[in-house]
Amino acid sequence: DIQMTQSPSSLSASVGDRVTITCRASQSISNYLNWYQQKPGKAPKLLIYAASILQSGVPSRFSGSGSGTDFTLTISSLQPEDFASYYCQQTYGTPPYTFGQGTKLEIK
Amino acid sequence: QVQLQESGPGLVKPSETLSLTCTVSGSSVRNGNYYWSWIRQPPGKGLEWIGVVSYSGSTNYNPSLKSRVTISLDTSKNQFSLKLSSVTATDTAVYYCARVRVGPSAPIDDWGQGTLVAVSS
Numbered sequence: 001d002i003q004m005t006q007s008p009s010s011l012s013a014s015v016g017d018r019v020t021i022t023c024r025a026s027q028s029i030s031n032y033l034n035w036y037q038q039k040p041g042k043a044p045k046l047l048i049y050a051a052s053i054l055q056s057g058v059p060s061r062f063s064g065s066g067s068g069t070d071f072t073l074t075i076s077s078l079q080p081e082d083f084a085s086y087y088c089q090q091t092y093g094t095p096p097y098t099f100g101q102g103t104k105l106e107i108k
Numbered sequence: 109q110v111q112l113q114e115s116g117p118g119l120v121k122p123s124e125t126l127s128l129t130c131t132v133s134g135s136s137v138r139n140g141n142y143y144w145s146w147i148r149q150p151p152g153k154g155l156e157w158i159g160v161v162s163y164s165g166s167t168n169y170n171p172s173l174k175s176r177v178t179i180s181l182d183t184s185k186n187q188f189s190l191k192l193s194s195v196t197a198t199d200t201a202v203y204y205c206a207r208v209r210v211g212p213s214a215p216i217d218d219w220g221q222g223t224l225v226a227v228s229s
Contacts, residue, residue, distance in 0.1 A: 001171070034215045036155075043204055043219035044155065050212035087155055091214045096170040099155040 002026050002090050006100035012108040017078045021103045023071045023088035032092035035064055035073045038102075039084045047086075048073065083107050110134040112205050112220035119226050120199075126192040126225055130205030135218075137186050138163050143208040144188045145216060146179060148201040151224075156201075160208060161188055195227045 003026040013019050023033065031051040036044035046055045048064035051071055061076040075082055088100040116128035130144070137144055146158040159169035161179045169177045178191040192199060203225055207218040 032213045034213055036216070043206075043222050044216070045219075046215050046217050049209075049215035049217075053212065055215070055217065089155075089157075089216075095157070095159070095168045096172070097157045097214075099157065102154045 001096055002029060002092060002098055004088055004090055004098050004100040006086075006088060006103050008103060009101065010104040010106065012106050013078055014108045015078050015080055019075045019078055019105065021073045021086055021105075023066075023073070023100050025069045025071075025090055025092075028068045029090045029092035031067050032090055033064075033066065033071050034089045034091065035062075036087045036089065037082075037084050038087065044087060078105075080107075110207060110218045112207065112218060114203060114205050114220045114223040116223065116225070118224060119228060120195055121229050122196055122227055123194055126190070126195050126199065126203075126227075128190045128203055128205070128223065128225070130188050130190075130220060132186050132188070132207070135207065137181055137188060138183050141210050143210060143214070144179075144181065145206045145208050146190045147204045147206055147216070147219075149204070149222070150198075150201045158190065158192075158203075197227050199225070200227045201225065 005024045033051045035048040038044040052064045086103045091097045111133045113131045120126045143160045145160040159179045161167050176193045181188045202222040204222045205220040206216045209217045
């Protein structure tokens, strides 16, 4: 199985901050990488797919980059509604299509 | 606007079979632009991909669960289902049904609200 490692596992930041979350794959996955946001008690929501394509309706302060094994999710200016957990997911090759362990973004 | 809704027992006894159904509205499970998937999340933990079924009924499962999992499609009811046999306490989780968009990186673009299934005697 391809292992996905996110860092950091948790992060404290303030409204208006620029935040970056990283996701590293145990082998090259090209750009088969998605990012999701999950708020407590809710289902995850798709933010970015194919490493860098913004899902329709998602604010432009979210962006994704990377290819191969290293990927980043950046929030350019944190808003109060962005405090949540974030997960990366790889969909390369044969299943399972594993998720990272998550990054919890908290208010400082 | 697509909606996915999980249904099934919230409590299952150890060694029995967990059975869940996902009812889809606003999208057809026969639409070749989508696959249909199950994902679970143990309380306080991360997401685990269980498996997927295509519009033609072909399936792919997580190898760690493959011997116990069946995902199937019911096109007449626009539903898909999950069966997980021989459950133990480690199968306690929120189970999500979801729609996977065929295309670049096959993202999960819509999710059900999730249903908590506890395994306990």
